Amino acid sequence: MATRVLLVDDHALVRDGLRRSLEAHKIHVVGEAGDGAAALRLVAELDPDVVLMDVSLPDMDGVAVTKQLAGAHPELPVVMLTMYGDQATIGEAIAAGAAAYVVKDCTTAEIVAVIDEVAAGETALSPALAQTMLRAARRGGEAILSAREREVLQLIAEGSSTxxxxxxxxxxxxxxxxxxASIYQKLEATDRTQAVLQGLRKGIIRLR
Amino acid sequence: MATRVLLVDDHALVRDGLRRSLEAHKIHVVGEAGDGAAALRLVAELDPDVVLMDVSLPDMDGVAVTKQLAGAHPELPVVMLTMYGDQATIGEAIAAGAAAYVVKDCTTAEIVAVIDEVAAGETALSPALAQTMLRAARRGGEAILSAREREVLQLIAEGSSTxxxxxxxxxxxxxxxxxxASIYQKLEATDRTQAVLQGLRKGIIRLR
DNA sequence: AGTGATTTGAGTCGTTCGACCTATCGATCT
DNA sequence: AGATCGATAGGTCGAACGACTCAAATCACT
Structure with a gap:
């Protein structure tokens, strides 16, 4: 039988397109949510096989939603979708309990394959997912900040002073x-403004 | 007969979904482009009725592509698509010759309506388009900077020192x-980093 | 004619920033 | 066991920053 998927994305247009793409590949979209709250409600209501979730949501972070879902429904695999190969979020997403992580410029066939795999109970260690993650990680260079450095940069980006x-x-x-100082080195920035901007471009931090 | 549309978006997944959504509404997608160069080539090759273009492209700016298209094909209406209601880009897009501007969280029906309108030769002054623009402009408040102030903020955002x-x-x-100093007042920021971030959120400036 | 916004310019003053250097502690890797 | 890395903390120093106040020219709108 077809895999039953819940779509979570804040853009109605993207949701609609995604639904049609998935359904053309025999995946059954049982519901759509535009924000985290609706996602949590619909998961309880519809009991999907897989959740396909965009990272950026209006009310709460896709990662935060994933964390809550992982707590409430440990068996439910969550596939994270994102625009960019965003190393920081990949790590957070996996830590939050996401089963897979896909960049939006993969093909429909690829995402269908990933959905089927996680629905079958495979984890992020499966070859195809590793490949997807590698592809995501490859673009964007390396220059990764440490966890603490990311925290600092994120707070700076939220308007905090030193x-x-x-x-x-x-x-x-x-x-x-x-x-x-070490953030400036790693991001080739000379001041906090440039560092924040670089972090934004590389997807290390997020605009809130 | 059906309107012939060229899709321009860097994400294959979004393109695929968009194509299916549009075709379900009797709009004929004659081609897809993943970057600006392909878009320019395919316009010459396929001669579409309308170009539906995302603002963010890997090689060049959607606005820049629009400008070139407006030069080479003044009769061809370009509908700009964006994630956020971004006043700065709206202005630039209209100046570049875009016929319409649509945010990605509108419904498929709305975007189909816009495409049909511009295909029929209507300009950005049509009621429906004005409404779309209003919707886009509404979010984000006013707090507009003067032209000079915007220039300054944009340069700061590009990494320039005072x-x-x-x-x-x-x-x-x-x-x-x-x-x-007056930018800080208007944007309720206390330093350049916050000002740039506020400018980004409000769509006054752009991340390059 | 006058009011207001914009752009340009200046001064002072205290605060903060960023570069450079050193150092300890714990974890991880070889 | 030794090396490397990250997180913590300290110091100095010159440059840049931001807050505050003032002023003149230009332009638009009334």
Whole structure:
């Protein structure tokens, strides 16, 4: 029988297109959600086999939704969809319990294959998924920040000053500045503005 | 007869879905392009009635492609598609010669209506298009910067320091700082990083 | 004619930033 | 066991930044 999928994406146009693409490949889309709250509600209501979820949602983070789903329905595989090969989010998504991670410029056939695989119970370690992840990770270079550095940069991007970042991370302003210095090196930036912009371009951090 | 459309979007998945959505509404998709160069080539080759183009493309800007198309094929209406209601890009797109501007969270029916309208020769002044533009412009408030202030902020966002901005605009660094000060006031920012981020959110400037 | 916004320019003052250097501690890798 | 890396923290120093106030010229709209 056909795999029953719940679509989560904030753009109605994308959802509609995705639904038609999937249904043309004999995948049954049982519901659509435009935000995280609707997604959580519909999962409980419709009990899909797989959730296909975009990372960027209006109300909450796709990663946050995935985390909640993983808690409430550990058996339900979540496939994360994203625009860009976004190393930071890949890691977070996997940690949150996503079963797979797909970039939006793969073909419909590829995503169908991934959906079928995770529906069959395969994990992120399956060859095809590893390939997808590699493809995602390959574009965008390497230049990866450490977890702490990402935190610092994200807070800066949210408008915090060095001192505020320090307070929120329970470290001294000095340490914050040190982290920033190594962020500048890794991102080839000379100041916080450029660092934030680079982080945005590389998908290391997100605009909130 | 059906309207013949050329799809331009860098994500294969989105293109595929869009094609199916449009064809379900009796719109004929004659071709797909994943980047600006392919778009220009296919327009010459396929002579579509309408081009449906995403703003973000890998090789060149959707706006830049539109500008070239407007030069080479003044009669060909271009409908710009975007993720966000982005006032800056709307203005640029219209200036570049786009016939319409649609946000990706409208329904398929709406975009079909827009495509049919522009195919019929209507311009951006048609009621439906004005409505679409209003919807796009509504989100994000007003808080508009002056032309000069936008220039300054855009250059800052491109990584220029105060002195570099001054040099590129042929003004003194002091004046640049004064512009920045009033930008901070208008955007409720306290430093350049926050100002750039606010500008990005409000669509006043663009990530390049 | 006058009001207001924009653009340009300037000064001062205290704060913050970023570059460069050193150092300790723990985890991970070889 | 030794090496490497990340996170923590400290210091110095000059440059840049942002807040505040002021002023003149231009242009548009009334």
């Amino acid at each position: 001192t505020e970042v320090a307070a929120r991370l329970y470290i001294t302003p000095k340490t914050t500045k040190n982290h920033l | 002195t570099e901005v001054a040099a590129r605009l042929y003004i003194t660094p002091k004046t640049t700082k004064n512009h920045l």
